[in-house]
Amino acid sequence: MAFTCTIPAVPTVQQDDDVVRITRWDFAPGAVTGWHRHGWSYFVVMLTDGVLRIHNGTDVTETALTAGQSYGRKPGVEHDVMNGSDHPIAFVEIELKQPDRL
Template identity: 80%
Template sequence: MAFQCTTPAIPTVQQDDDVVRITRWDFAPGAVTGWHRHGWPYFVIMLTDGVLRLHDGAAVTDVALVAGQSYRRLAGVEHDVMNGSAHPIAFVEIEVKRPDALAG
């Protein structure tokens, strides 16, 4: 189900507690996250312009995004993510482990 690639994306965990996990992902051209399932809802904020190539197990979709653009997904998403750009890209992913703890 995953992309055939030997270059992994590089995750740098910036915060990981009982409420959220914040990870910066850096991708060389063609780098991949590897097949994974999201256990929590999450947000992604692009740090660079780029193309995310998404493999959901059945189809591959290219999504062009710009620096500063964001999106959210529900828990349960399964996919592999590849940098479909000819240049390095990066984004920050915020996984929300306890949404109730954010309602202040």
């Protein structure tokens, strides 16, 4: 259900409280997050241009994104994310634990 890879993406938690968790993710070429499930709604903001390769357990998709571009997803998403670019990429992930308290 996940990519085969020995290079882990590097998460750096910037804030984690009762309301929100903000994590910067840095990926070498081919690095992966590992299979995981999102328990909260979340947003991703790209810090660099890059290609995200997403494995959802059945299919693999690729999406080219540019620095500053963002997207959001509802809770329950299960996937593994890989840097499909030939260069390092990074994004910030913002998970909303209690969106009504923001």
